[in-house]
Amino acid sequence: MTTKQRLLQICNERVDKRINDYKEEITLIKESIESNDKGSSEDDDSGSGKLLNDLEKNMAHLNDAKKTKDYLSNIKTNVESTEAMLGSIVKTNIMNFYISTSIGKIDLEDATYYAISVNSPIGQLLINKPVNTSFEFNQNKYLITEII
Incomplete structure (x- = not known):
């Protein structure tokens, strides 16, 4: 397995873990909401409100993680380029x-290695740049020495 393939695999594994963690949290919240509904009076709605808010947040995070997973599927590990692009080391x-x-x-x-997004500030500085290009980021002067 090439370094690119291994890096992509690690990224996918980390995103899969996020997805599973959010799914587990959503399940727990739903169970808590159900048990709250069964055992609470109609006057006390504050606990359920917080749980519903947590549920919405976790569902949004789950959606984002799924989008990230889809995005990673666009990376081709066998593509070579002289300029930095999605999937480049x-x-x-x-x-x-x-x-x-x-x-x-x-x-x-x-x-x-630091896995970064194309849309991150440093990603924006790297994208479409060839070897021997220099740039500054956070008061450091970088020189691109190799693109794989």
Whole structure:
């Protein structure tokens, strides 16, 4: 398995975990709402209101995670490019980036990669840039040394 394939797999695993966590939380909230409805008087609605609010938030997070999963399915690990694009590993003089989705730090094969979104501030600086391009971000001067 190539480094790109492994990075994509890790991103998918982390998103799958998020999806499962949100589904579990939604199930627990629904069970709490049902037990509240059975055991509470009609006058006390504050507990159910908070639970419904939590349910909405978790359903929104679940939707976002599912969209991220769909987005990751657009990444092709066998595409090579001379410019940074979705699915590229971009090595710089300071750190390595994997342009995919905002997952954060991934340690793999004695190297550290930062999975970032195309829409993130640093993603916007990297996208469509070739090797030997320099840019500044957070008062650091980066030089793109390799694109895989």
